[in-house]
Amino acid sequence: MRVFNFNGGPAVLPQPVLEQVAAEMLDWQGTGMSILENSHRSKEVAAMATETQELLRSLLGLGQEWAVLFCQGGASLQFAMLPLNFAPDRAVCDYINTGLWATKAFQEAKICGASPHLAASSQDDDFTHIPSEFSFSDKPRYVYLCSNNTVRGTRWPSFPADAPATLVGDFSSEFLSRPLDLRNFSLVFAGAQKNVAPAGLTIVLIRREFAETAAKGVPHMLDYRTYLENDSMYNTPPVFAIYVAGLVFRWLRDQVGGLAGMEALNRAKADRLYGFIDGSGGFYRGTARADSRSPMNVTYRLASEALEKPFLEGARGEGLVGLGGHRSVGGVRASLYNALGLEAVEALVGYMGHFMAKNG
Ligand SMILES: Cc1ncc(COP(=O)(O)O)c(C=O)c1O
Numbered sequence: 147m148r149v150f151n152f153n154g155g156p157a158v159l160p161q162p163v164l165e166q167v168a169a170e171m172l173d174w175q176g177t178g179m180s181i182l183e184n185s186h187r188s189k190e191v192a193a194m195a196t197e198t199q200e201l202l203r204s205l206l207g208l209g210q211e212w213a214v215l216f217c218q219g220g221a222s223l224q225f226a227m228l229p230l231n232f233a234p235d236r237a238v239c240d241y242i243n244t245g246l247w248a249t250k251a252f253q254e255a256k257i258c259g260a261s262p263h264l265a266a267s268s269q270d271d272d273f274t275h276i277p278s279e280f281s282f283s284d285k286p287r288y289v290y291l292c293s294n295n296t297v298r299g300t301r302w303p304s305f306p307a308d309a310p311a312t313l314v315g316d317f318s319s320e321f322l323s324r325p326l327d328l329r330n331f332s333l334v335f336a337g338a339q340k341n342v343a344p345a346g347l348t349i350v351l352i353r354r355e356f357a358e359t360a361a362k363g364v365p366h367m368l369d370y371r372t373y374l375e376n377d378s379m380y381n382t383p384p385v386f387a388i389y390v391a392g393l394v395f396r397w398l399r400d401q402v403g404g405l406a407g408m409e410a411l412n413r414a415k416a417d418r419l420y421g422f423i424d425g426s427g428g429f430y431r432g433t434a435r436a437d438s439r440s441p442m443n444v445t446y447r448l449a450s451e452a453l454e455k456p457f458l459e460g461a462r463g464e465g466l467v468g469l470g471g472h473r474s475v476g477g478v479r480a481s482l483y484n485a486l487g488l489e490a491v492e493a494l495v496g497y498m499g500h501f502m503a504k505n506g
Contacts, residue, residue, distance in 0.1 A: 150490035152480045153468030154296055154443065155319065156339040160485040162401065163393040174389075181389045186382050195378070195385075198392035202349070205395055205405055206326055213357065215350040215370065216378035216388055221247070221318045221337035224348060225254035227368050228314060228333070231360040233260035233287045240286040240311070243267035244276055244302075245295035246474060247316060252290075265289065273298040275435040286311045288332070294320035296340075297472040299445030299479065300438040305330060312356065320442050321349065322398060323484055324409035332356035338387055340442075341484045342394055347387035398484070408484055415482045415491045416441035422495045429502045433477065444480045445471060449506070454478065457501055464497050466490075 151158040174181040175190050184191050199214040208214075217223065228251075233239040238261045241252040245268075255262040263286065266277035273295065282289065289309040294301040296319040305313060305327075312332040321336035328334065332353045339345040350370070357370050366372045372380045402408050420439060423430040423446050433445045448454050454477065461469050471477035480494060 147465065149465040149467045150493055151468055151486065152466065152482070152490070152494070154340075154472065154479060154481045155337070155483075156345050157341075157468075157481060157483045158485045159343075159390070160394060160397045160401075163390065163397055163485075166393055167390060182386055184385065186379060186385050191385055192379075194392060195383070195388050198388055198395065201392060201395035201399065205322065205398060206328075206351075208328070208351065211353055211355065212328075213352050213354055213374050215352060215373040216383050217335075217348040217350050217373060218346060218384060219348065220345070221316055221335060221348055222250065222254075223368075224316065224335040224350065225251040226258050227370065228288070228290070229255040229258040229260035229262070230364050230368050231370050232314075232333075232356075233258075233262075234361040234364075235259065236261045238263055238283050238286045240265040240280075240282050240289040240309075242277060242280065242289070242291045242306075243269060244292055244300060245273040245298045246472075247295065247297070247318070248290070248292040251292070251316065255290075260287075262290075268300075271435075273300065274433060275438040276300055276302050280306060280309075282310045284310070288312050288314045290314050290316075292316040293334075294318070294323075294440050294442055296443050296481075297445075297475060297479075299432075299434045299440045299443040301440035301442065303437060319481075319483075320440070322405060322408065323412050323442055325405040338391060340481075343387040343391040345387070346384040347391060349391070394485075402484075411488065412441050412482065412484065415486070415488055416444065418488070418491050418495060419444050419480060419482070422498060426498075426502060427506075429506050430498065433475075442482060444482060445475075445477060446480075447477045451476075453505055456505075460501060461494075461497055464493070466494055466497055469494075 171180050241262050252262050263283045265282045266280045268275050293315050313330045314333040317334050318337040319340050322341045335350045338347040423432050429449045431447050471479045
């Protein structure tokens, strides 16, 4: 039996995609072997990787001024690659701190020899909102933000329009959950293991013009140019994850109605759950400020902390898994990623209603 999977990542994948992976496992595209066993230098894999890039480009409406890169090392390696390439030799770069992952990116920039400047932070407010006032430095190389904060359940309602430099961002936990306006961005990245594919792949979108301004002398695997010049095949890429990403992109295009369709479904899921939380008379309490709530990660607490353990255990018994909050904050977190259907949210809300009736 398949459960309703609310994991923060690695996360639920679309069932039709998993079924196709299973069906093709022994013989992928008539090669007589699985995708796991194919060489990344084969013409079949090369064609699949190119098609995957084009599918993504078309979903996002990106022109050829953008390159799609397949990197490894998780989203966390991007925390280092960015400053190594774009803020070497103590160059100033601005960071907006909205939680754990942005904090890590800021700290990594220091280690990598940049001079990161904190342009805003919601730390004093326990990261429960997205800041709207910034003290940017004069001429930063870039302005960094984390678009969706997986741990605290906040998301940028809109991005800063008056930043003094190009925006760059970590979109890991909301990538492809809605159409993206990348006008003010030059680089965005996303670890695949939430909305895209299994772990092991990090998607990087980079403006070619921006890539040309990257520092020279960066070690090959940390240098964006290596990926650009070798079409992400300088070394062995995570072929299986790229293949699954391609299937997910096709599912989004053909079965969901693209990113606009995805956004509508994600909105419906989030509205249903936030609506139930808000209508519970305080038995359930959302932790993020209303204007900063994430539709992807819904974080909440129960009337008392003592109720949270039985709540989570009972949920598991009902086939609702992965609802524990991030280990750094506790509480409850329902991650409503793309592949999670509305029926999962209905099942969760039903369970929450019963639990409240028994314990309220
Ligand atoms: C927003 C965000 N950024 C970065 C990371 C770290 O990703 P990875 O484990 O791929 O390095 C995570 C992981 O959950 C995340 O949610």
